[in-house]
Amino acid sequence: MDVEETPLPGIGLRHDFSTRSGRRLGVVTRHDGRRDLVIYDAEDPDASRESITLTAEEGDVLSELLGAPHIVEKLADISRAFAGLVGDQIQILAGSPYANRLLGDTQARTRTGASIVAVVRDHQVLASPRPDFRFSVGDVVVVVGTPENTTAVGRLLREG
């Protein structure tokens, strides 16, 4: 599916795409955190027929109703709150040496300095996983640390 991304100077960012049923749908993410849900006119492809402004909270609720974990915004909050720290998401791939092994085995914090703060599995967020948590292929590991440290965790989980 092609999602088009267009910057709106002074307002934010617009994402839009065509549905299989032939309608065009978009979301405007404003700098102040509000969202606009935009439904385009079937006859005039450039005009929005409906444009509904959602507060940050309403946007979260809608995205939850649509079944998506809003982990990305959470990460954005984290990196905003602690200057210099970034959040990163690393997927456990089939070839990873840590697939089906325990989180404690990675010794990620000792070896890299970054912390594993959550794991996303089947759209469920498992916060603060313990050392006896067992990774499986497809898990998305959420790490927080300096950019170098989180990159090191990525390397660790891919190559050992």
Added chain:
Amino acid sequence: MHDTATTFLELGAVLFVLGVLGHLASRFSISPIPLYLVAGLAFGHGGLLPLGASEEFIEIGAELGVILLLLTLGLEYTAEELLYGLRRQASAGVLDLTVNAVPGVVAAFVLGWGPLAAVVMGGVTAISSSGIIAKVLGDLGRIGNRETPVVLSVLVLEDLAMAAYLPVLTALLAHHTLARGSLTVAVALGALVAVLYIALRHSEKVTLLVYSARSDRNDEVLLLRSLGLTMFVAGVAQRMQVSAAVGAFLVGIALSGPVAEGAREVLTPLRDLFAAVFFVFFGLQTDPAHIPSALPAASLLAVSGVITKVATGWWAARRAGIASMGRYRAGAALVARGEFSIVIAGLAVVAGVNAKLGPLAACYVLLMAVLGPLAARFVEPTVRTFRRWSQRRQPSGPTVTGDV
């Protein structure tokens, strides 16, 4: 203490009247700018209520209003957005500025006001009001429309052009020789490039001057530090004769991220207050007796101003692959002129370029600030009616409705 009492009485009356006018404007969802201008015309010299004691405050308040208008404009955009606009719509921006400056320039020469007034009037007719336009697009639910990025990119380019234009104008108005003027312009452009570079690469360091991300957000600290930094930079810019407004604009661009968002939130009420004072001040300086004689020229400029903006918007939207109706919407959206036309005219009025320039600019902005939102609102029905009408006239002609 008699003086203080009079000042308070006068200011109280002015601000209260502005509040009532602002309420009326929002009630009928029009821009308050024309109403503030009319209020300014009604007060002061030759008006209903002369303002003596508070004139000094209003004058400084007006200067602050200009700085705050440009600062909040700069805060709206990140440096990345400015560069994106420059890359995407540079040719549309050049066309927009040339085509829309021409009517003002021509008017100044036809009226025999000379080249300096022509430079001023070109700026007055060229720059759209991003404040009015952003509000209209939001009110009409057109933020998500596919022609909207085109409109916004053109506005971004106008604002960037203004950062180069205002120092030129300031230099010319200060009666510098062309050589001295070009030095100031070089300084201003150098500063613009340097600030864009800093904003792109090191904006977090500039941002630290105003607010440190580690501490909790403190509105009071944020307000005092951002306003302090801006006024300081504006003062330096003015001292270098680069124009205080441009200094403020550059500070706005250099601040970024959540701090820019926070600064905009805390500064907006202050901007609303002093921008209103600025519009009143401009009206105060304009003798209402000159308005009737300025009306014919202003009306002609308004007609050409609508046509040239619709044409540039239409052309820019077509270039971006927007269909027929969207092109007209983009064009109509750009029609409104407002705060920046007054900022430009205000510089000329203070410098005493031509006594009739102020009334003409006031008249022009009065018309365009009202016409702009109307054009944006009624462009679709107008185009549809016109198409039906032209179809009825030539029933065998090519149908255009399929293109809508």
